[in-house]
Amino acid sequence: TQLLEQSPQFLSIQEGENLTVYCNSSSVFSSLQWYRQEPGEGPVLLVTVVTGGEVKKLKRLTFQFGDARKDSSLHITAAQPGDTGLYLCAGVGNDYKLSFGAGTTVTVRA
Amino acid sequence: EPEVTQTPSHQVTQMGQEVILRCVPISNHLYFYWYRQILGQKVEFLVSFYNNEISEKSEIFDDQFSVERPDGSNFTLKIRSTKLEDSAMYFCASSVGGKASTDTQYFGPGTRLTVL
Numbered sequence: 657t658q659l660l661e662q663s664p665q666f667l668s669i670q671e672g673e674n675l676t677v678y679c680n681s682s683s684v685f686s687s688l689q690w691y692r693q694e695p696g697e698g699p700v701l702l703v704t705v706v707t708g709g710e711v712k713k714l715k716r717l718t719f720q721f722g723d724a725r726k727d728s729s730l731h732i733t734a735a736q737p738g739d740t741g742l743y744l745c746a747g748v749g750n751d752y753k754l755s756f757g758a759g760t761t762v763t764v765r766a
Numbered sequence: 767e768p769e770v771t772q773t774p775s776h777q778v779t780q781m782g783q784e785v786i787l788r789c790v791p792i793s794n795h796l797y798f799y800w801y802r803q804i805l806g807q808k809v810e811f812l813v814s815f816y817n818n819e820i821s822e823k824s825e826i827f828d829d830q831f832s833v834e835r836p837d838g839s840n841f842t843l844k845i846r847s848t849k850l851e852d853s854a855m856y857f858c859a860s861s862v863g864g865k866a867s868t869d870t871q872y873f874g875p876g877t878r879l880t881v882l
Contacts, residue, residue, distance in 0.1 A: 687867035698770070698857045698873030699809065706867065744809065748867040753822060754801075756809040 659683070660747055662757035670765050672734055677760045679745035680727045688721055688728045691744040693759070699744055735764045768792045770874035772858050778880045779848055787843045787877045789858030798841045799859040799871060800833065802826070809857065815841065816864055848881045855879075 663678045679688065687706045691699035703712050705721035705728060712719045716739075718731040732739055740763050746756045771790045779785050791798050800812040813823045815833050832844045841860075845852055855876045863869035 697875050698859070700873070701870050704868065704870070746809075751822075752866055753811045753814070753824070754866050754871070755811070758808050 660745055660755055660757035662743075662745055662760050664760060665758065666761045666763075668763040668765065669735055671736060675732050675735055675762065677730045677743055677745075677762070678727070679729070679747075679757050681747065682726065683747070683749055684725050685747035685749050686725075687748045688725070689746045689748075689754070690719055690728070690730055691746060693742040693744055699746075699756075732762075735762075737764045737766045740764050770858055770860055770872050772856075772874040772877050774877060775875065776878045776880070778882065781850060781881055782847050785845050785848055785879060787845075787856050787858075787879070789841045789843070789860075789874055790839050791841055791858065791860030792872055793839070795860035795862050795872075797821075797861045797864040797869070797871075798833075798835070799861075800843045801857045801859065801873075802854040803857065803876075804851075804854040812843075814864070821864065845879075848879075850881050853879055853881045 660681045669675050687704055689704045690702045693699045703719045708723045708725045710721045716733045720729050742759045742761050744756055744759045746754045773788045798815045801809050803809045811824050813827045813833055814821045830846045834842050855878050857876045858874040859871040861869040861871045
């Protein structure tokens with residue numbers, strides 16, 4: 657199982673500020689996925705990135721896959737209270753299974 | 767919108783007892799998964815299932831665990847003799863295809879298992 661390290665573990669910001677969550681590994685992944693998990697619910701897929709250097713945008717969320725396909729970032733512009741939640745990254749490695757990071761808990765204060 | 771459902775939402779059991787967690791995957795999906803999340807820890811892969819067979823399993827999925835698709839709609843996870851360390855949130859997921867890198871897995875809301 658490939659290890660994915662997410663940072664920071666917790667992030668609390670004011671509404672309107674920007675934030676970035678990082679997902680790093682020493683392993684190469686064939687793809688990397690970002691999920692959001694609400695309390696009492698299962699993870700919900702936000703995006704999948706496959707190509708090294710790929711950038712995907714989902715409204716105010718920007719996802720980037722590192723050139724070497726070992727790391728990824730999630731950037732939220734002008735965060736809103738509705739962005740509050742647990743963000744998980746998960747990579748698919750050479751074992752073809754999803755390996756999850758520990759998650760970043762994001763709190764956006766109004 | 768179709769969704770994965772799981773029952774029960776919370777299961778409390780005594781150590782040593784057998785439990786069966788139930789899942790109804792999305793109807794046209796062919797690949798089914800179980801994951802677990804111990805409180806405060808990562809979501810961990812347990813097993814994947816396709817065509818009535820286990821296709822992949824992790825080292826966590828030992829002889830105490832088994833999965834079954836008893837009919838055309840349910841997918842179950844059985845723990846034969848529960849241990850305290852089995853206490854966790856168990857998530858079922860399903861996907862149309864089995865390529866984890868490109869086939870989206872849809873997760874259910876989870877079953878919280880508490881072993882006393």
